[in-house]
Amino acid sequence: MVVPAVPEIIEEEIESAVDSRNESLPSLRELGPPDLVHLVKQSIKSGNKQSGVYHHVTGIDASSSASLAAYVNTIIYSPNDKSSKVISGLYCCYNAFSRLDMRVEVKIPGGVESYCIDERGDKRVASDALWMETFLCGVLRAYAYADDGGGESIKKIIGVRRFDPITSTEMEHKFLDAAERLFFKGPQLGSEPEVQVPNIASNHLTTGLISYIHTTGRYTSGINLFEKLRTRDLEVSSLLARVMISADEEVQAVKLLHDAIGKLPMDYSLLDCQATFCQSKGRLDWALECAKRGVTAAPSEFGTWARLAEVYVGLEQWDLALLTLNSCPMFTYNDKDFPRMPEPAHVLLPVLRESILDEIDEPTNYDGDQVHQSLRKLHAAGYKGTFLKAYSLLTEITAKIGWDQLLRVRSQVFVMEEEYRSEKQTGSNQNVSNPNASTVALRGTPSPVINGNTKPEGPINGDTDSQADDEETLHEKHTSPKSPLSPPNSATIVDRSIEKPEHSITPEVVKSGSDSTSDVPPASAPKYTQFHNKRLCERWLDNLFMVLYEDLRIYTIWRTDMARAQSESSDYRKSAEEWEILGELAERLHHFPEAVEAYQACLRARFSPKAMKGVLRMYEEKGRNGEVLQAMIRLIAWQYRWYSEFSPALLRTVRKLIENEGAVKVRSIVQATSLPQPVLDLTHRYVELCVAFRSSGSEG
Numbered sequence: 060m061v062v063p064a065v066p067e068i069i070e071e072e073i074e075s076a077v078d079s080r081n082e083s084l085p086s087l088r089e090l091g092p093p094d095l096v097h098l099v100k101q102s103i104k105s106g107n108k109q110s111g112v113y114h115h116v117t118g119i120d121a122s123s124s125a126s127l128a129a130y131v132n133t134i135i136y137s138p139n140d141k142s143s144k145v146i147s148g149l150y151c152c153y154n155a156f157s158r159l160d161m162r163v164e165v166k167i168p169g170g171v172e173s174y175c176i177d178e179r180g181d182k183r184v185a186s187d188a189l190w191m192e193t194f195l196c197g198v199l200r201a202y203a204y205a206d207d208g209g210g211e212s213i214k215k216i217i218g219v220r221r222f223d224p225i226t227s228t229e230m231e232h233k234f235l236d237a238a239e240r241l242f243f244k245g246p247q248l249g250s251e252p253e254v255q256v257p258n259i260a261s262n263h264l265t266t267g268l269i270s271y272i273h274t275t276g277r278y279t280s281g282i283n284l285f286e287k288l289r290t291r292d293l294e295v296s297s298l299l300a301r302v303m304i305s306a307d308e309e310v311q312a313v314k315l316l317h318d319a320i321g322k323l324p325m326d327y328s329l330l331d332c333q334a335t336f337c338q339s340k341g342r343l344d345w346a347l348e349c350a351k352r353g354v355t356a357a358p359s360e361f362g363t364w365a366r367l368a369e370v371y372v373g374l375e376q377w378d379l380a381l382l383t384l385n386s387c388p389m390f391t392y393n394d395k396d397f398p399r400m401p402e403p404a405h406v407l408l409p410v411l412r413e414s415i416l417d418e419i420d421e422p423t424n425y426d427g428d429q430v431h432q433s434l435r436k437l438h439a440a441g442y443k444g445t446f447l448k449a450y451s452l453l454t455e456i457t458a459k460i461g462w463d464q465l466l467r468v469r470s471q472v473f474v475m476e477e478e479y480r481s482e483k484q485t486g487s488n489q490n491v492s493n494p495n496a497s498t499v500a501l502r503g504t505p506s507p508v509i510n511g512n513t514k515p516e517g518p519i520n521g522d523t524d525s526q527a528d529d530e531e532t533l534h535e536k537h538t539s540p541k542s543p544l545s546p547p548n549s550a551t552i553v554d555r556s557i558e559k560p561e562h563s564i565t566p567e568v569v570k571s572g573s574d575s576t577s578d579v580p581p582a583s584a585p586k587y588t589q590f591h592n593k594r595l596c597e598r599w600l601d602n603l604f605m606v607l608y609e610d611l612r613i614y615t616i617w618r619t620d621m622a623r624a625q626s627e628s629s630d631y632r633k634s635a636e637e638w639e640i641l642g643e644l645a646e647r648l649h650h651f652p653e654a655v656e657a658y659q660a661c662l663r664a665r666f667s668p669k670a671m672k673g674v675l676r677m678y679e680e681k682g683r684n685g686e687v688l689q690a691m692i693r694l695i696a697w698q699y700r701w702y703s704e705f706s707p708a709l710l711r712t713v714r715k716l717i718e719n720e721g722a723v724k725v726r727s728i729v730q731a732t733s734l735p736q737p738v739l740d741l742t743h744r745y746v747e748l749c750v751a752f753r754s755s756g757s758e759g
Contacts, residue, residue: 061741063702065134066114066218067407068400073099073111075401080151083399084160085178089249090200090263091153092398093117093219098134100143109146115398118201118222118705121152122194122233124173124185127163135167139409153200155248155263156192156241161185195237198224199248199267202274203395207708208675208694210668213701216397217406221703223710227751231277235284238268242288252392252444253361259294260328269301274707276714276754278306293319297328304336312336327357334366343373361387361445368452377456377468384452385473385600392444413737414699419666429634433613437640438606439647450603450647454610458649462611469604473596614644618653635664642673651677668697679712684720687712688728688742695745696738704744713745717756722746 070076077097093115102108120126131148148165159175166172175183201224206212213219225231245264250257259265272281285299296319303312313336320329330353337346350367357363364387371380410420442450457465624631633641642657655677658670675690691712698706716725729742750757 061413061744063220063699063704064409064411065137065220066409066702067112068114068218068403069405069407070111070113071401071404073109076111076113077149077151079400080160080398081176081180084176087153087396088393089396090155090196090203092396093200093204093216094119094197095151095398096131096134097149098145099147101146102143104142115216115219116222117204117219118224119197120194121161121197123190124163124171127152128165128171131163131165135165152193152197154189154193155196156244157189159183159189161189161193191237192241195241198234199263201705202267202270202707203263205705205707206698206703208668208706209672213703218408219702221705223705223748225271226748231280235280238264239284239287243292252390253448255360255388255390259292260297265298269298270707272302273305274711275752277752278302282306293323294326294328297326297332300332325356327353327360327363330356331362331366334370338370338373343370346370347374359388361390364388365448365452372452372456377460378472380456381468381472382594384449385594385597387445387449389445389449389599392446411699413741414696416693416696416734416738419693419697419700430636430640434637434640437610437613437644439610440643446599450606453603453607454648457607472594474593610644610648614648617641633660635661635667638664639667639670642670646673666693666697668694684716685728687716688725689732692729692732692734692738692742695741699741710745710748714749714754717746717749717754719756722750722757
């Protein structure tokens, strides 16, 4: 069996990495960092000269001290390093349930000692119950820190060996048994950044379970697990229904949802599952009612509002989609518990001989000078969590109706800057008793204009104060003949006295839907009546409009210049890094053919896992299985090159290919590729794993 090479990060001071891990224990919030393996080496030639080296690892069986000691021994007795010998080794594995760091220390000569360290640095005895918790946390971390094939996770932490934590049905039984025993402790682990309050159905344990089931296709095992848990708590029904739908048991899933919602009518996880299912079947009218009830059940959760906005986008009710998006509660993104280590003295990153492939092993130059300044300043590339989802919804609307129409709809539902200033002046001249725009907007109702079919009421060519730094630049770009876009404008932060509401549209208003037309004031109302019916745009949403404008501006310039170059039969030159950024940009804006075009141009210049992953998605959508496997071989080899033998996303792709084509045909296509045999064997291992789990199609 081929295993990834062992990276070595050499410390300035011995055990400084362990000290750094000890200091970080009180600040860990969720699943904890990857496991730390620390070795003390002694030079054979230099006598007593010692050095400390370490690396991180995920996916190792942490069910007992013996299994961790066995891993340390494989490193200690590795035949690769003949210039020094290991005199001690330490394996650190975090237990997120009990907030303890489990330690296994191997001394040579000597023995093995296991213990655990609490947040204060005190030693404790490691019991069997603690080891079971640690085992489960280790599996969840393996999925949480796994790379999706694009290389982003691999680049975040240097020198991490990633192993598949579950390679047999026996390990699966062990994993699911531990998950069943500890299931109701799941909320202690935290949740995904889009979830504000972890609960039984939304936490890192359930996320890991669902990810494992979808990756391996072991739906029957998942259904059996959630069936047993459902007898103890009905809230598990939403998880069971999701697995049933994935397993193509939709009739049973619908019956289950009907019965569960009858008993738990305000469970937002059940309502969200039902809305998602109705969306997938094209019944957006049914999905709308479910999504509205979901918002009523959990108005402080981002997911319920985002689901309602998705449904409104599907129904092409753009004004209500923007109002709903404006009401989404946004959360600060908290990244995973990545390790914070001191600056190393030296880093050794050996290459696995079996992963050597010329096209992926070419030296890569990430010199920032090769990237144009405008491409480096695209803020949308850094969005994560709730802001990433909200931006995706905004770009989806833009892709469907265009930027100009989006601004028209925006001006109809939100108070614009010039409109606010005019109203404020009019109000002061007429001695209006309450000129506060925020209060007036909150007491109003949604604009009766549907789908943006009328002209905007206020100018849309000003700059918001929140983007003062970009004012001059945006004005120049607006007046440039290269860009047909107009920058957005709203009264988000015109006056510091304006109140910032938590939700500018209440669940009751959303539930009423398009019935808001009944609240339209009479024609005899004062001049500013329409102003009363508008909302105040949240600061974060106004910033998203500005970021979207910049994305569209860069995209328009790119496509215009490229079309001009093609018409003149001249070369359009960009560096590989720039093509990769342009591919991401087009993908964010839902221009997928253009994204694939940029990714392919990047791959012609040099190998990029992100670009290859983008092309792979296109191959999958078009059913070009031969090209899918060609891309998979290269991505898997690149993963092994950077010490990762396990990628759930790539394993899922291989499993789906086997379901469609059969294991024998997939093996034949891989074997017929004119690449080195060791590289092909790496892909064969993924196929063998699907066969071991008896995935559909693995028998033929």
